[in-house]
Amino acid sequence: MGIFSKLAEWLGVKRKECNIVVVGLDNSGKTTILNKLKPDDSQTSDIVPTIGFNVENFSSKSLQFNAFDMSGQGRYRNLWEHYYKDCQGVIFVIDSADKLRMPVAKDELDQLIQHPDLVSKRVPVLFFANKMDHRDALSSVKCSTLLKLDEISNKPWHICASNAITGEGLDEGVNWLSDQIKSYLRDLERRRR
Amino acid sequence: MHGFRRDKKEEEDGSGSHSLLHLDKSSVLQEARATFNGTPVVARKCSHVLTKILMVLNQGEAIGKEEATETFFAITKLFQSRDQAVRRLVYVCIKDMASISNDVIIVTSSLTKDMTGKEDEWRAPAIRALCRITDAQMLQSIERLMKQAMVDKTPQVASAALTSSVHVARTNPEVVRRWLNEATEAASSSGEGLVQYHAIGLLYTARKHDKLAVRKLVSKHARIANRSSLACCLLIRIAAKALEEDDSVPNSGEMMDFIEGCLRHKSEMVIYEAARSLVGLNATNPKELAPAVSVLQLFCSSPKPTLRLAAVRTLSAAAAIQPAAVSACNLDLENLMSDGNRSVATLAMSTLLKTGGESSVERLVKQISSFMADIGDELKVEVVRAVRSLCEKFPRKASTLSATLAQMLRDEGGVEYKSALVDALIAVLHDDNDARNAALSHLCEFIEDCEHTSLATRVLHVLGREGPKTARPAAFIRYIYNRVILEAAAVRAAAVTALAQFGAHCPQLLPSILVLLRRCALDQDDEVRDRATLYIAIFQSEDQSLISSFISGEMHYSVTALEKSLKNYLKTSCSEEFDMKTVPIATPLEQGITSGSAPGSAPIEPVVARAKATVKEDPLEKVPQLAKYSPVFKSSGPLALTEALTEYTVSCVKHVTGSHVVLQFTCENTLTDQLLEDVWVQVEGDLEIVEIVNIDELKCGVQQSCYTVVELPDVDNLSSTFTLACTLKFKVRDCDPTTGEVDDGSYDDDYVLEDIEITVADHIQKVLKADWAAAWEELGPQNELEDTFALSAMNTLQEAVKQIHSFLGMQACERSDNVPEGRSAHTLLLAGVFRGGHAVLVRSRLALSNGVTMNLSVRSTDPRVSNLITQSVG
Numbered sequence A: 001m002g003i004f005s006k007l008a009e010w011l012g013v014k015r016k017e018c019n020i021v022v023v024g025l026d027n028s029g030k031t032t033i034l035n036k037l038k039p040d041d042s043q044t045s046d047i048v049p050t051i052g053f054n055v056e057n058f059s060s061k062s063l064q065f066n067a068f069d070m071s072g073q074g075r076y077r078n079l080w081e082h083y084y085k086d087c088q089g090v091i092f093v094i095d096s097a098d099k100l101r102m103p104v105a106k107d108e109l110d111q112l113i114q115h116p117d118l119v120s121k122r123v124p125v126l127f128f129a130n131k132m133d134h135r136d137a138l139s140s141v142k143c144s145t146l147l148k149l150d151e152i153s154n155k156p157w158h159i160c161a162s163n164a165i166t167g168e169g170l171d172e173g174v175n176w177l178s179d180q181i182k183s184y185l186r187d188l189e190r191r192r193r
Numbered sequence B: 001m002h003g004f005r006r007d008k009k010e011e012e013d014g015s016g017s018h019s020l021l022h023l024d025k026s027s028v029l030q031e032a033r034a035t036f037n038g039t040p041v042v043a044r045k046c047s048h049v050l051t052k053i054l055m056v057l058n059q060g061e062a063i064g065k066e067e068a069t070e071t072f073f074a075i076t077k078l079f080q081s082r083d084q085a086v087r088r089l090v091y092v093c094i095k096d097m098a099s100i101s102n103d104v105i106i107v108t109s110s111l112t113k114d115m116t117g118k119e120d121e122w123r124a125p126a127i128r129a130l131c132r133i134t135d136a137q138m139l140q141s142i143e144r145l146m147k148q149a150m151v152d153k154t155p156q157v158a159s160a161a162l163t164s165s166v167h168v169a170r171t172n173p174e175v176v177r178r179w180l181n182e183a184t185e186a187a188s189s190s191g192e193g194l195v196q197y198h199a200i201g202l203l204y205t206a207r208k209h210d211k212l213a214v215r216k217l218v219s220k221h222a223r224i225a226n227r228s229s230l231a232c233c234l235l236i237r238i239a240a241k242a243l244e245e246d247d248s249v250p251n252s253g254e255m256m257d258f259i260e261g262c263l264r265h266k267s268e269m270v271i272y273e274a275a276r277s278l279v280g281l282n283a284t285n286p287k288e289l290a291p292a293v294s295v296l297q298l299f300c301s302s303p304k305p306t307l308r309l310a311a312v313r314t315l316s317a318a319a320a321i322q323p324a325a326v327s328a329c330n331l332d333l334e335n336l337m338s339d340g341n342r343s344v345a346t347l348a349m350s351t352l353l354k355t356g357g358e359s360s361v362e363r364l365v366k367q368i369s370s371f372m373a374d375i376g377d378e379l380k381v382e383v384v385r386a387v388r389s390l391c392e393k394f395p396r397k398a399s400t401l402s403a404t405l406a407q408m409l410r411d412e413g414g415v416e417y418k419s420a421l422v423d424a425l426i427a428v429l430h431d432d433n434d435a436r437n438a439a440l441s442h443l444c445e446f447i448e449d450c451e452h453t454s455l456a457t458r459v460l461h462v463l464g465r466e467g468p469k470t471a472r473p474a475a476f477i478r479y480i481y482n483r484v485i486l487e488a489a490a491v492r493a494a495a496v497t498a499l500a501q502f503g504a505h506c507p508q509l510l511p512s513i514l515v516l517l518r519r520c521a522l523d524q525d526d527e528v529r530d531r532a533t534l535y536i537a538i539f540q541s542e543d544q545s546l547i548s549s550f551i552s553g554e555m556h557y558s559v560t561a562l563e564k565s566l567k568n569y570l571k572t573s574c575s576e577e578f579d580m581k582t583v584p585i586a587t588p589l590e591q592g593i594t595s596g597s598a599p600g601s602a603p604i605e606p607v608v609a610r611a612k613a614t615v616k617e618d619p620l621e622k623v624p625q626l627a628k629y630s631p632v633f634k635s636s637g638p639l640a641l642t643e644a645l646t647e648y649t650v651s652c653v654k655h656v657t658g659s660h661v662v663l664q665f666t667c668e669n670t671l672t673d674q675l676l677e678d679v680w681v682q683v684e685g686d687l688e689i690v691e692i693v694n695i696d697e698l699k700c701g702v703q704q705s706c707y708t709v710v711e712l713p714d715v716d717n718l719s720s721t722f723t724l725a726c727t728l729k730f731k732v733r734d735c736d737p738t739t740g741e742v743d744d745g746s747y748d749d750d751y752v753l754e755d756i757e758i759t760v761a762d763h764i765q766k767v768l769k770a771d772w773a774a775a776w777e778e779l780g781p782q783n784e785l786e787d788t789f790a791l792s793a794m795n796t797l798q799e800a801v802k803q804i805h806s807f808l809g810m811q812a813c814e815r816s817d818n819v820p821e822g823r824s825a826h827t828l829l830l831a832g833v834f835r836g837g838h839a840v841l842v843r844s845r846l847a848l849s850n851g852v853t854m855n856l857s858v859r860s861t862d863p864r865v866s867n868l869i870t871q872s873v874g
Ligand SMILES: Nc1nc2c(ncn2[C@@H]2O[C@H](COP(=O)(O)OP(=O)(O)OP(=O)(O)O)[C@@H](O)[C@H]2O)c(=O)[nH]1
Pocket: A024, A025, A026, A027, A028, A029, A030, A031, A032, A033, A047, A048, A049, A050, A051, A070, A071, A072, A073, A130, A131, A132, A133, A134, A162, A163, A164, A165
């Protein structure tokens, strides 16, 4: 991705900016995923549990992302909502090897979907069924069943299996999200006119 | 900074009002939310709004928790901006909002990322913000980063980490103590001077309660050559402070050598700091001051005005303690009198006033007037003080000097300056009889045209006290009565009281005074009328004892305590009469402050009179359980119950109240591996414990007090001395000195302390009687007891006087505590008030004969008190 940003700059094309929130239970791999999405030269090797949040920047072919990487620990989860208001996309990361806490993840997801700041918006939600390399990892289909993703009606969503360490599956997800956000933004534009 | 630049421009344009003036809080907060929540954020606009928020915060406007939190979260969104100005303002806002918003820890990760990131400009401010938002529980998660930052090679980063740690140490000293290895490394780094300075500051803050560690700190870092000047100055201050607090610190010689060595440093800043510290250390002997004085002397001829000012200021302070040592600089000071800088010139002169001999007084004083016109009040006060101390030093010059003071009194000046002048004139009154009349008439003249009520009432009080003692008291009446006609109510009331004084002391004037008082009784002000009516009634009763207790007598009650007692009384149902005996007596020092009279009471020089607030608060009011014992009749000085540098140090202050003694034990735990709980002091002896207030938790290096209250028997059963054996009792919990982790289990332990004695002196408060003989007559011989003792252990009269004086804890009157040299007999006159409000006077006649023989007479309003005192001596 590094190349893109350089090339684009060079050509004078400025990509549109968008804000997304990255949520999910602690230890699910949010920070690791965002780290992998950044240009190689700004990746770090030292990832510690997040306290509060962090802003990370990365870009896809057509969009520049400001990602609010939230902390997934129990006592910080009620702070996610502060960042819902002006986001144009959500990444929800699931630790697909943590079967035990699936119901907890489901609970947090429900609260997110029904949150007043998001409930009436068609904000796209991307799910990463992360840690697919893990021995006990559930498939993305199994994850979506457990989280009852079918029941999400008013938002476009998509789930990909991913491996944050190698980067497998990340591009697919991000590409899907870029397209969705672009059409979401176009929609907003149109409605505003 | 976009915001600032734009404002600047607007200002220059003169178009419209300044955009940061008259900000409305809620519209700013509204604007903040709207601006920061947008995508993408516009840096220029954000900077401006952030500036506005800071402005609102700094105007001191109250912001509700909810509003604040909402704004805070909006600000956190700006972490997406990479604009330098925006980011730095964000850090500042985070710090300012840390205490008023909820959930500020949300920015922890963002800040830790910035402090370790590549952007150098962000690292230092991120560290400062991080330390502000991190509470005790979260500290552990940033420990590693803080330690790294302290030894970072970028000086700003290291400095930020070190200074922030100083702040953290205030609330969490035990955590910061684990970071000291890194701080020590930073302090020894050869690079940036500021880093060394900050590191030493941190090391000192963390260990300042540990005398041994402070000593090591100084001796370790003193040895490092090439130390930065700032760090060096700090080390000097640390060493000086340690020496000042306790010069029995082991190796105090080494610290002294270090400070003296700094007099030869290459940096002027360091040399000056060393000289200043040496002067501040109150060296008692001119030899010790000499090296400091000689470097200051060199500075006097420096081309830099700041150095000259610093030097002469310090010399002026030194002259107050050791005029002889400073007189070596007289020539330089003379030169400085013509310095272009007025402040330097004036200080030079006031210093010369202190150091010069009697012969130079007149010449210097003549120059004063040429100075006074164009210097500030602060310096004028300095000059007045110098003149005042001259009066004390050369009584023969007092008349000349008081004329000068009077001249100054006629000139313009603020209330502080005028009040220094009035004080000086009042001081002259006490010292010399020739000057007295002159000074009094200067004061009379002054109140003719005095705009300050407080000064006018003060002068009237003094006229009432001193006027009757002069040869022609009648001369003062006109001046005083003029005030009744011309002045504000408060001054009129004071004048009425002054008139009554003349009536009481000068019988020949009484008829005319009564006429004047009757006129005053028609005044339109209640207070004035009441006073006049009261005095008339008292005079008409012709009862001498009434007159002496309400008019001519002295009041020994502490005014602040009287006010407090009356307030407390009003809170009760007021069914019982108010008992004056419960009001604490003012110590002579306190009396001196209010009347400006007691010799040596008013501070002449700030350096000498450093510390020791005189009018103290009631120490018992602060502890809810003890308020019921208040007010305190007398508090002793602190008494060490352990030796210095033991595991636990305990000192005791005895607060004697109406019927109890509250023992305040100040304890310090110096063991880093112990946490003490439920700390209290058990006392065993003749007195019953009635209440105990213990210390719940005593961490290492912290000083806290526990209290034990014992009940005193009534005067009949009082013995002259009670001895109490003391034991410190506590529970110990072991803890790890490096991590601060505390064990679960605890065990009881105790520690034996020195005994405490409650002696006669504890029951007697000092009272200064200006006319001791009159007071003696007034008490009369009915309760007099007399006895003669042979004091075989004493060899000189002065020694005996000192012993008796301190044993009885009474005030020596009429300077009888000084034995003139070469005498073989002396009389010591003492005055005091016994707990419960009984006046006590003691006359002790001493004669030298194979040791000292003492004839002791005691008079008191209570025979039991006389008895107790004679018993206590024998
Ligand atoms: N095997 C494997 N490990 C992963 C993967 N993604 C993340 N991890 C590991 O999971 C741990 C947690 O990752 P983080 O990125 O810190 O998790 P997080 O969701 O940011 O956690 P919080 O910040 O506490 O909410 C780390 O040790 C990662 O190395 C993955 O795809 N496969």
